[in-house]
Amino acid sequence: TSTSSPSSSLPSFSLRWTSLRVSNILHPSSYTLGPGHMLGILGPSGSGKSTLLTALAGILPSNLEYSGDVIMLKTSGPKDNRTDTSQNLKVDDIAYLSQSDDFFNMLTVRETLGIESAFLNSEVEMRQEMLVNSLSLNTVLDRPIGSRSLGSSSPGLSGGERRRLSCALEMLSSPLLILSDEPTTGLDSSQAHKVVKKLKEVAVSNRIPSVVTLHAPRGSVYNVLTDVLLLAPGGEPVYIGPAKEACAYFNKLGFKCRKDGNVAEFLIDLVSVDVEEEEIMKKDLERIDILTEAFRKREALATQNPPPPTKTIRTPWPRLPVHRRIGVLIKRSFKQNVRDSTVNGLRLGACCLLSFIFSNIFGENMAGKPNAKSVADRTALLSYAVINMSMMALMKTLDLFGREKPVVTRERMKNHYGGTEYLVAKMIAEVPMDCSFSVAFAYLLKKFTNLNISLGRLTSTLAVTTVVTDLLGFAVGSIAPDGDTALAAGTPIMIIYMVLGIINPAGASGDSESKLPLLLRMLKQASPIRWAIESLCCGEFRGMKLARCAGRPSMGALGLVKTGDQVLEALGLGEKDWIHGIKTLGIVGLVEFGVASFAQFVTQPASRAGNRGKGSPTKTTTTSISQLNENETRQPIKATPKLNL
């Protein structure tokens, strides 16, 4: 394929891969896809279409081994003397449209596009308008995206509209390469044609290559393609070349394509295996063997003449300044949080209901002047208050974190912002709202019961506890690979913190901690629940005078105490005060934030190696994917596998 743009003096880009192979999933292929060209990867389900796409994007899962080179060729210079230079293919050069469409569901289409434009820090309004028009998103611009999960109360956009929005988001930047995985999923034939045509138009107007995987394209979609790669089961390529020459190629091998038939259907049929009937299956396998053998011969010839090495300069997108990046993130998180009226309503309702229930259960002994009989109830009430606020904050944070993860990963792959920036923005946007629930709960609790602790201390302790538990959620969410794992891990962590943090007024004794194994002692030190309860107990009992009670107190030795200080002594908190608990809670929160930031850094998506960034053009040395990763442990590819049917 020619790599130079025939008429323009503007630079054009081509994608070249050589002997690209992935574990035993994808067998080697080499190709150069020219500017404005669109390659369709066709093949039956499981033949490795998506795997090839992720290999080209450089975002293969870490358990897969790969070899081969992928480079971008830049053709530039005056019309009569154009030269090819090669450059690293970085994730942030690529528009990658994955199979799933993930968004912040409380935002509208317009807001979602606006946020992507803001991160791109460039004049993209015109492009945005053009994309909205050509992808027919005008009618849904001000609609919230909503959630497509079963039974969702806000279904929002249809599957096809979400697909077109994903497409628009990826096209907003000026990518050097467009990769789209099944862009036509969920679209009717006219919309599917529209989307593929739009992708091709962007490729043509930007003079860049584009690759799409297609499961079963219609004739109209196939006609948009300029090039085709046909994969057989087991990831065996059987054809790669111009779309218009595919029929002639197979005709030559003895497989006739009907002139009036759908070429895509003919190609897919060539590599399909009917496993229901043994005779037909045998024939199908024989045909595929012939095709793969012919392809391997062609591939061997092609790799005998490797392309010459070249040099390059690349111009990265300037990144937004850090304060503006955080500003955009805060705005988005805030909107996502505030607009979730169902969840917010439920949280407020839970605060009211629980304060009412707690005060009814524990409030009876607390009426009138404080006495020894109320000590256990006061301790239990404060403990449940802490547990309630912590649990609510953690569950909400983990749930939101999990839902945001795919979007954040995608954006961080494009190097829009760093993990710590995301965490800081989330804290600023979400913590005030979370704390407002703590304030409401503390106010109601104080109002309904005869707690001794001041409203200020009760409110601030519960608010700090909420912040620290939010941070715990950030840490767990950052370490866990997805939302489900985070939720599954978060609950037992919280229960451990609860068990270790709760003070049992009947059995409390200061020296019991030293008898615990080291791990449990460490966990006890890290338990926000422990420090919050200790702090509240100090605030409640320090300086309290206990009146004689009429009935017999049920808490053993605690029944004999006369002052709050004696209670604290008995609870093992003799030396401690309210401020000590709050300070330690703050330290726990800082450690959790450190863990979350570190986990975000360690799990940084592939674009960390990219050099987009400081606002000015950057020079890079020429390196192919295989060289870039030479420090990584790459095991040799195993022997050619059998067909994986």
Ligand SMILES: Nc1ncnc2c1ncn2[C@@H]1O[C@H](COP(=O)(O)OP(=O)(O)OP(=O)(O)O)[C@@H](O)[C@H]1O
């Ligand atoms: N990370 C992985 N580890 C192991 N095997 C994998 C991994 N990713 C994909 N595979 C396997 O590789 C094969 C090809 O998967 P891939 O998703 O690329 O197929 P596909 O052609 O895109 O399928 P579909 O059209 O159904 O999306 C499948 O058998 C799949 O199970």
